[in-house]
Amino acid sequence: MAKAPALLRSLSLRGLTATHAQxxxxxxxxxxxxxxxxxxxxxxxxxxxxxxALVDVGEGSAYCSYVPHALVVGWTEDGSPVASYGAALAGPxxxxxxxxxxxxxxxxxxxARREARGEDPAERNRLxxxxxxxxxxxxxxxxxxxxxxxxxEYSRRAISRGLDPRTEVSLSGRAIPSLExxxxxxxxxxxxxxxxxxxxxxxxxxxxxxxxxxxRALHRTLIEDxxxxxxxxAARHNGDSQAFTHTFDAAQIGSLDDLRAALGRVRAxxxxxxxxxxxxxxxxxxxxERVYRAGPFSLQRFMTELDxxxxxxxxxxxxxxxxxxxxxxxxxxxxxxxxxxxxxxxxAGHGWNLDATAAALRITRDQLLRxxxxxxxxxxxxxxxxxxxxxxxx
Numbered sequence: 420m421a422k423a424p425a426l427l428r429s430l431s432l433r434g435l436t437a438t439h440a441q442x443x444x445x446x447x448x449x450x451x452x453x454x455x456x457x458x459x460x461x462x463x464x465x466x467x468x469x470x471x472a473l474v475d476v477g478e479g480s481a482y483c484s485y486v487p488h489a490l491v492v493g494w495t496e497d498g499s500p501v502a503s504y505g506a507a508l509a510g511p512x513x514x515x516x517x518x519x520x521x522x523x524x525x526x527x528x529x530x531a532r533r534e535a536r537g538e539d540p541a542e543r544n545r546l547x548x549x550x551x552x553x554x555x556x557x558x559x560x561x562x563x564x565x566x567x568x569x570x571x572e573y574s575r576r577a578i579s580r581g582l583d584p585r586t587e588v589s590l591s592g593r594a595i596p597s598l599e600x601x602x603x604x605x606x607x608x609x610x611x612x613x614x615x616x617x618x619x620x621x622x623x624x625x626x627x628x629x630x631x632x633x634x635r636a637l638h639r640t641l642i643e644d645x646x647x648x649x650x651x652x653a654a655r656h657n658g659d660s661q662a663f664t665h666t667f668d669a670a671q672i673g674s675l676d677d678l679r680a681a682l683g684r685v686r687a688x689x690x691x692x693x694x695x696x697x698x699x700x701x702x703x704x705x706x707x708e709r710v711y712r713a714g715p716f717s718l719q720r721f722m723t724e725l726d727x728x729x730x731x732x733x734x735x736x737x738x739x740x741x742x743x744x745x746x747x748x749x750x751x752x753x754x755x756x757x758x759x760x761x762x763x764x765x766x767a768g769h770g771w772n773l774d775a776t777a778a779a780l781r782i783t784r785d786q787l788l789r790x791x792x793x794x795x796x797x798x799x800x801x802x803x804x805x806x807x808x809x810x811x812x813x
Contacts, residue, residue, distance in 0.1 A: 425742075426707040426708070426709060426719060427705060427707040427719055427721055427736060427738060428704060428705065428707070429701075429702050429703055429704055429705055430625070430700060430701055430702075430703075430705060430721070430734070430736065430744075430747065430749075431701065431702060431742075431744065432451060432627075432694065432701065432744060433742050433743050433744055434453060434739075434743035434744055434745075435451040435452065435453055435612065435613060435627065435744065436451065436452045436453075436454065436687075436690060437449050437450070437451055437452075437615065437689075437690030437691070437693050437694050438450050438451075438452055438608065438686045438687075438689065438690045439663060439685070439686050439689040439690065440617075440660075440662070440663060440689065440693055441601075441605045441606065442659070442660045442661070442662045443597055443600060443601035443604060443605065444596070444597035444600075444601070444654075444659055444660075445596065445597055445618060445619045445620075445653070445654045445655075445657060445658065445659055445660055446595075446597050446598055446601040446616070446617070446618055446654070446660065447616075447617040447618075447620070447660035447693075448601060448602075448605050448614050448615070448616055448617075449614060449615035449616075449617070449690070449693040449694075449697075450607075450608045450611045450613075450614055451611065451612060451613035451614055451615065451627060452608060452609075452610040452611055452612065453610055453611075453612035453613075453629075453630075453631065454610065456610070456612060456629065456630045456631055457498070457629070457630075458499075458500035458501060458630065459494060459495045459497075459498050459499060459500065459501060459715075460492065460493070460494045460495075460501065460629045460630075460716060460737070460739075460745050460746075461492070461493050461494075461501040461629060461630055461633055462490050462491070462492050462493075462628045462629060462630070462633045462637065462746060463490070463491050463493075463633065463636065464488050464489070464490060464491075464636065464637060464640060465488060465489040465490070465491050465547065466487075466488050467486060467487060467488060467489070470485050470486060470487040470643075471483075471484075471485060471486070472484065472485075472486035472527050473527075474486070474527045474528070474529070474530065474549065474552070474556075475527070475528045475529065476529065476530065476556060477529070480583075482530075482552070482556050482559070484552060484555070485589075485591065485645060486527065486549055486552060487643040488550075488640060488643060489527075489547050489548060489549050489550070490547075490548045490549075490550050490637075490746075491534060491545055491546070491547050491548075492545065492546045492547075492548055492713070492737065492746070493544060493545045493546075494544050494546075494713050494714055494715075494716055495544060495714070496544070496714035496715065527549065530548070530549050530552050530553040530556055530710075531546055531547065531548045531549070531553055531710055531711050531718060532546070532547055533545065533546055533547075534546065534547050544713070544714070546711065546713055546718070548718070548735075550640075550644070550735075550748045551644060551645060551734075551735075551748050551750050553710060553718075553720050553735045554720040554721070554722070554733040554734050554735045554748075554749075554750060555587075555733065555750060557708065557720050557722070557733070558587075558722065558733050558752075558756075558760065559585050559586075559587060560585075561760055561763055561764070562581075562582070562763040562764065562766065562767035563581055563582050563583065563585060564581045564582075565577060565578050565579060565580060565581035566578060566581075566770070566771035567770065567771075568770060568771065568772075570771060570772065570773070571801070572773055572788075572800060572801055572804045573771070573799055573800060573801060574798060574799060574800060574801045574802070576798060576799075577798070577799040577800070582763075582796070582799070587756060588648065589645035589646060589647060589648070589750075590645060590646050590647070590648055590650070590651055591642075591643070591644075591645060591646075592641060592642040592643060592644050592645070592646060593642055594646075594651060595618055595623075595646060595650055595651060595654050596651075596654045596655060597654065598618065598641075598642060598654075599642050602638065602639055602641055602642055607634070607635055607638060609631070610631050611631055611634055611635075612627060612628055612629065612630060612631050612633075612634045613625070613626050613627030613628060613634060613747070614626055614641075615693060615694070615697050616641065617660060617696070617697075618646075618650045618653055618654050619650065619652075619653025619654045619655075619656070619657035619658075619660070620653070620657055620660055620661075620696075621649070621650060621653050621657075621730070621751070622696070622697045622699055622700060622730060622732075622751060623646055623650050623751055624641070624644065624646070624748070624749050624750065624751065625697070625700065625701075625734070625747050625748070625749045626641060626747065626748055626749075627736075627744055627745070627746055627747040627748075628745075628746055629737075629745040629746060644748075645750070646750070646751070647750070647751050647752060647753040647756070648753060649751075649753050649754070650751070663689045663692065663693075665685045665688075665689075667681055667685075699729055699730030699731075699732070700723065700730065700732045700749065703723055703729075704723070704724060705721040705722060705723050705724075706721060706722055706723075706724070707719045707720070707721040707736075708720055708721070710735070713737075715739060715740045716737050716738065716739055716740070716745060717737065717738050717740075718735065718736075718737050719735065719736050719737075719738065720733070720734070720735040720736075721733065721734055721735070721736065722734075725752075725757050725760050725761045725764070726757075727754065727757055727758065727761070730751065731751075731752040731756075731757050732749050732750065732751050732752060733749065733750050733752060734747060734748055734749030734750060735747070735748055736748075755794075758794060759794045759795070759796075762790065762791065762794055762796070763796075765779060765780060766791075773787055773788070784808070785808040785811050785812045786812060788800060788804070788805055788808035788809075789808060789809060789812050792805060792809065
C-alpha cells in the first residue's frame with residue numbers, strides 16, 4: 420500500500436499559480452491556475468432541496484447547519500481518468516432515523532462518507548463531502564466533552580453534558596455586498612482551478628479543486644458558502660479593493676514575444692503580491708487531522724493556531740501523496756470565535772480547574788468567571804458561583 424500523504428503543517432499552493440486579480444467594488448478575486456491538471460480526482464456538486472440540515476456525526480450527536488449542497492469526490496487509484504464526471508448531481512438527502520425528530524429538515528449522515536460500497540470501482544471510489552462543515556464541526560467540537568473531574572463550581576448541566584450544544588453564527592455569501600455580482604461578471608481563466616477571495620482587503624476564503632472543468636461548474640457555489648460576520652463590515656466600510664496596475668516600457672517591447680514575456684512577468688509579480696497578502700493563512704503553521712484516506716489522496720481538516728493578533732482560519736483539504744493540493748475550502752474565524760476557542764483550550768488544558776486556568780491567564784478567579792460568562796459559556800458555571808463572582812467584580 421502507498422504511503423499516506425503526511426499531515427499538513429502549512430497550507431501551500433503546490434501545483435497552483437496565482438495570477439493578476441479581478442476587482443469589483445470591495446471584492447478581489449485572485450485566480451489560481453493549474454498548469455497540468457490530472458483526471459484521477461474529480462469533484463462535482465450534489466444539490467439539496469432544503470438548505471437547512473441536521474447531520475448525524477455519530478455517538479448520539481448531531482450537527483445542525485445551513486447545507487445547500489455537498490461535493491462528491493471521485494478518484495482512481497491507478498492514475499487513470501475518473502469516468503463520467505463533472506455534471507451536477509441531484510437527489511434527495513439520505514434518510515436516517517433522526518429524520519423522525521426533525522420534520523421538513525434534510526438529515527445527512529456524517530460530514531464525509533463513501534457514496535457506495537459496491538464492487539464497481541467507479542461507484543465505490545466516491546466520497547460525499549460537506550464543504551466547510553467538516554472543518555467547522557471539528558471547531559465546534561473543540562473541548563466539547565464535560566469536565567473529567569466534577570468540580571464543584573460547575574453546573575450539573577456542564578458536568579453531565581459539557582458544551583452541548585455549542586453554536587456559532589455565520590453569514591451566507593448572499594449577505595456580502597457585491598459578492599454575487601462579482602462572481603457573475605468575473606472572467607474564469609483558462610486552467611483556473613481555484614481562487615483566493617478577498618472581501619474589503621481581508622482574506623475571506625481559499626477555494627481549490629482538482630480540475631479546471633470542475634472549477635467552472637463550481638465557481639458560483641461560492642455564493643452559497645458561509646462567511647464570518649466581520650466581512651460584512653469590511654465590505655461596507657473598507658472601500659473598493661485596490662487593483663494592481665502596471666505600465667509597460669515601450670522601449671523594451673519590440674515584438675509579440677517581448678510583449679508576451681513582459682505580460683508573463685507582470686502576472687507572476689501580481690500573483691506573488693496577492694499570495695503575500697494571504698500570508699495570514701498561506702505558509703502559516705496549522706494543526707491538521709486526517710479524516711479519510713482515498714487511495715493516493717488524503718482528506719484532512721485543519722486550523723491555524725489561535726492567535727488574537729493574527730488572522731485565523733480553519734478549513735479542509737485533499738492532498739495528493741506528493742503534496743499537491745487537489746482541494747481546499749477555508750473559513751475565516753472572527754475575533755469572537757478565536758476568543759471563545761482559546762478560552763476553551765485554556766480551560767481544558769488545565770483540567771477545567773478555575774484557579775489553575777486563572778493563574779495561567781494572570782487574572783483573578785472572579786475575572787475568569789466573568790470572562791466565561793461574557794463569552795456565552797455562563798451556563799457551565801453553577802448559578803450561585805457565577806452570581807457571587809459577578810457581584811464582586813462590579
